[in-house]
Amino acid sequence: MKSSIKLLALLFVFQFGCKSSEKTSAEKENKINISEVTIEAITRGKRENYSINPKQFSYKSTSKGETNVEKVKMTIDEDQWEQLEGLVAAINLARINTLEVPSKKFQFDGDLATTLNVNVNDTVYTSSTFDKKNPPEEIVELVNYIYSLKKE
Structure with a gap:
């Protein structure tokens, strides 16, 4: 028994x-193979670059009179990368360049003109240009997550 x-x-x-x-x-x-996600934000006199890959996150900023100054650089842990992968997986990357933007202040220097670039399987998907402070609804969680890494 x-x-x-x-x-x-x-x-x-x-x-x-x-x-x-x-x-x-x-x-x-x-599973998609993400090699890097970047955000580039530009206006007259200022440029910001956020970059995240499986190993590290970096934030660089340039203002009038400055060169490309690295403000933040940190190691990315597995949990942070998995969270980023989940946020990217929720986006239809094939349509990312056609997303409707909620505002266009960047067109008259009211906000930084911003693009999101996602490098997946050796293909770079680039979003339509949006206001840094007001990304399209479909990518807002991913963009805000990347911005939050700057504060950690």
């Missing part, structure tokens, strides 16, 4: 263990 229960328990664990590893393999095959 005990050996029958042990055998059933072993079969149960083996059956669900195999399905779990199959799912992991399938998830890995469907």
Whole structure:
């Protein structure tokens, strides 16, 4: 009786263990390969660049009279990168350049003209230009997440 229960328990664990590893393999095959995400924000007299890859985050800023000054540089941990991957996966990258922007203050220097670039599988997807403080709804979570890294 005990050996029958042990055998059933072993079969149960083996059956669900195999399905779990199959799912992991399938998830890995469907996973996109992001090499870098950047945000570039420009106006007269000021330029900002945010860059994040699996190893590090950096923020650079240039103002009148300054050269490209690196303000923040930090190592990215696995959790931060996974969160970024999830935010990118939620975006339709093929349509990112056609996103409607909620405001256009950048057209008269009311805000920095900003673009989001996502490098996936050796293809760079570039968003339409938007106000730094008012990104399109479809990318607002990703953009705000990258901005938040500057403050950490």
